Amino acid sequence: MLTTHYVPGAPNWLDLGAPDIDAAVAFYTGVFGWTFQSAGPGSGGYGFFQKGGRTVAAVGPLTAEGADPAWTVYFHTSDADATGRAVEQAGGTVRFPAMDVFTAGRMAGFTDPAGAEFAVWQPGDVQGLETVMEPDTMCWVELHTKDVAAAKSFYRSVFSWDYQDMSMGDGMVYTVVSAQGDEGDDTSHGGIMQLPKENVEAGAGSEWHPYFGVDDCDATFAAATGRGASVLMPPSNAPGVGRLALLKDPDGAVFALIKGDPSMT
Numbered sequence: 001m002l003t004t005h006y007v008p009g010a011p012n013w014l015d016l017g018a019p020d021i022d023a024a025v026a027f028y029t030g031v032f033g034w035t036f037q038s039a040g041p042g043s044g045g046y047g048f049f050q051k052g053g054r055t056v057a058a059v060g061p062l063t064a065e066g067a068d069p070a071w072t073v074y075f076h077t078s079d080a081d082a083t084g085r086a087v088e089q090a091g092g093t094v095r096f097p098a099m100d101v102f103t104a105g106r107m108a109g110f111t112d113p114a115g116a117e118f119a120v121w122q123p124g125d126v127q128g129l130e131t132v133m134e135p136d137t138m139c140w141v142e143l144h145t146k147d148v149a150a151a152k153s154f155y156r157s158v159f160s161w162d163y164q165d166m167s168m169g170d171g172m173v174y175t176v177v178s179a180q181g182d183e184g185d186d187t188s189h190g191g192i193m194q195l196p197k198e199n200v201e202a203g204a205g206s207e208w209h210p211y212f213g214v215d216d217c218d219a220t221f222a223a224a225t226g227r228g229a230s231v232l233m234p235p236s237n238a239p240g241v242g243r244l245a246l247l248k249d250p251d252g253a254v255f256a257l258i259k260g261d262p263s264m265t
Contacts, residue, residue, distance in 0.1 A: 001133060001139075001186050001187075001188060001189070002132040002133050002138065002139060002140070002189050003132065003133070004127070004128065004129065004130065004131065004132060006076040006123070006127060006128050007076065007179050007180065007181045007187060008076050008077060008078060008159065008160075008179065008180065009075055009076060009077075009159035009160060009161055009179035009180060010075065010076050010179040010181075010187065010189050011073055011074065011075055011076075011138070011141050011189055011190065012074060012075065012076040012121050012123070012127070012128030012129065013058070013073075013074035013119075013121045013128050013129060014056075014057045014058070014071060014072070014073055014074065014129065014138055014210055015046075015057060015058035015059060015060060015071070015072055015074075016028075016057065016058070016059040016060070016069070016070070016071050016072075016253055017059075017060060017061070017062045017063070017067060017069055017070055017071075017072065017253075018059055018060070018061065018062065018069050018251055018253070019061075019062055019069060019251055020251070021045045021047070021059060021060070021061060023250065023251070024059050024249070024251065025047075025049075025059065026227075027224075027227050027228065027229075027249055027250055028049060028057075028059075028249075029049075030223065030227050031220060031223045031224045031227060031229075032049075032051070032136040032212065032220070033051070033136060034049040034050060034051055034056065034057075034136065035049070035050050035051075036048070036049060036050070036059075037050055043060075044060065044061060044063075045060060045061045046058065046059070046060035046061075047059060047060070051131065051134070051136055051137060052131075054130035054131040055129055055130045055131075056129060056130070056131055056132075056136070056137045056138065057071075057129070057138065057210075064095070068252060069249070069251035069252045069253040070117070070207065070252075070253050070254070071208075071209055071210050071253050071254070071255055072109070072117060072118065072119050072208075073118055073119070073141045073208045073209075073210060074107070074118070074119040074120055074121040074128075075118065075119075075120050075121070075159060076120070076121060076122075076123070076128065076179075077120040077121070077122050078122060079122065080098035080106045080107060080108040080120050080121075080122040081097075081098045081108075083098075083108065083110075083120050083158065084097060084098055084108050084110070086157065086158045087110045087158055089157070090113075090153075090154045090157040090158055091113040091154060092110050092111060092112050092113055092154060092158070093110065093111045094108065094109070094110055095109035095110055095111055095117065096108065096109045098122070100124075101124075101126075103124050103125045104124050104125050104126040105121055105122050105123045105124040105125070105126050106121075106122040106124065107119060107120065107121050107122070108120050112145075112151060112154050112155070112206065113147075113150055113151075113154055114145045114146045114147045114150060114151060114206040115146070115205050115206045115207075116143055116145060116151075116205075116206035116207050116208055117207070117208070118208050133213065134213065135213055135214060135215045136212060136213070136214060137212065137213060138210045138211065138212060138213075139211055139212065139213035139258065139260075140189065140190055140191070140210070140211035140213075140256075140258065141189060141190040141191075141208055141209070141210055141211065142190055142191045142192070142193065142208070142209060142210075142211065142256065143190065143191070143192045143193070143206070143207070143208050144193050144194075144195050144204070144206060144207055144209075145192060145193070145194065145195060145206040146194075146195050146200055146205075146206050147206075148173075148175065148192055148193070148194045151192055151206075152175065152192065155177070159179065160179075160180050161177050161178060161179060161180075162177075162178045162179075162180070163175050163176065163177060163178075163192075164176045164178070164188075172193075172194075173194070174191055174192075174193055175191060175192040175193075176188050176190075176191055177189060177190040177191060177192060207254065209246075209254040209255055209256060210255055210256070211244070211255075211256040211257070211258050212255060212256070212257055212258070213258055213259070213260065214257050214258065214259055215259065216259060217235045217242075217243040217244060217245055217257050217258065217259040218235050218243075220257050221234070221235050221245045221247070221257060224247055224249075224257075225247070227250070228249075228250035229247045229248060229249050229250060230247065230248045230250075231245075231246075231247060232246040232247060232248060232254065233245055233246035235257075238261075239261075240261055241258075241260070241261055242258050242259050242260040242261040243258070243259045243261075244256060244257060244258040244259075245257045245258075
């Protein structure tokens with residue numbers, strides 16, 4: 001499971017690229033009860049979503065020409081430059097090379113061979129998000145991809161991830177992703193799913209998105225749709241997992257909600 005004791009390959013940061021920072025802040029603070037703290041003048045509008053005074057995510061303006069609003073998942077690395085080389089060797093591309101963020105850390109952005117964008121964070125003064133796995137914080141990340149086999153090969157090459165395939169019935173398989181950690185630790189942090197053919201034909205592309213744990217999936221879903229979110233999947237029960245929903249925020253960034261199955265805790 002996610003923790004703030006970050007190991008290489010585990011998600012350690014999350015930020016939203018938005019065309020209107022004020023509108024995005026109004027939406028997410030309204031849905032999750034977050035507060036917003038600006039990173040200060042000179043940050044270009046970048047700032048931090050917080051819950052109880054601890055950073056749970058961040059938001060900033062879209063910087064690349066033609067970029068779509070989206071959540072970006074960052075994975076821990078001890079060497080962002082070396083990860084960039086590994087990405088290229090595995091068939092991915094560099095969206096922006098490793099760069100220092102003052103003394104906070106070092107970051108780089110990439111695209112996997114199927115088109116899904118992600119990033120890495122090499123900690124400096126900032127280790128990563130300050131809280132996860134609590135209500136209204138990130139608890140899982142998920143890749144919807146056009147090519148599961150290629151994705152598994154790519155990310156294993158870059159991050160040395162371990163995989164466990166689980167049958168979902170009707171021939172569907174869900175791949176649980178785990179980072180390399182100490183023996184006996186549960187380092188699972190995400191999943192990989194094949195995009196259905198009809199979704200691809202309708203224009204869907206490979207992408208990572210976050211899950212936020214909530215106390216009441218239906219209530220948070222109602223709060224989100226009431227503030228302009230569109231529905232990709234309404235609240236639904238997943239046996240042994242919980243109740244979950246998938247939405248797009250008013251600008252089109254995809255995120256998911258989940259209320260865990262009590263029998264799994």
